[in-house]
Amino acid sequence: DQQVKQNSPSLSVQEGRISILNCDYTNSMFDYFLWYKKYPAEGPTFLISISSIKDKNEDGRFTVFLNKSAKHLSLHIVPSQPGDSAVYFCAASEMNYGGSQGNLIFGKGTKLSVKP
């Protein structure tokens, strides 16, 4: 009954290449999606987000793509750097009846390793 799924527990990429992290969701009412990055022994930090009215959002080396019909989003990191090695969490939320955004539902995370 996971509403947000990150099916790849880990991903290994060579420095300078592209990293693609995937996330699938089941709740069609989700309309806001976020990616968080987490280093060991630290709390997650916000990376990038996208609203369901868009299909792409870019911030420097990070781009998030949203495919609503497939209920799929992906995070692209280009070029990947060793400092990007971390666990990446996908999260989603839906608008409440009151018009405010609801609580975040997190995936289990994907551990990215970028090799020098």
Next chain:
Amino acid sequence: NAGVTQTPKFRILKIGQSMTLQCAQDMNHNYMYWYRQDPGMGLKLIYYSVGAGITDKGEVPNGYNVSRSTTEDFPLRLELAAPSQTSVYFCASSGTGWNEQFFGPGTRLTVL
């Protein structure tokens, strides 16, 4: 700005003991949250608060209590610790709703 701070960093409890996990933020955020993260799992919401004096249950509230007497502080209370509460606890805050939350470094709790 210290951001979101949590104490303690680590704690071992015996079954049936109680403790309070402290959380404070200095960003004047209205929204504050408590999550737990079990090994290999995503974060699950325990309780949240949209302002001083207002708290509400999240996805996994059983065994926990919270209070929010000030904007800055949001302590989480465990009354009768159980092994199932062994987890890493994260406190977070946000200024304008649920999105773009700022997280503390976490408290690793073990109940034996």
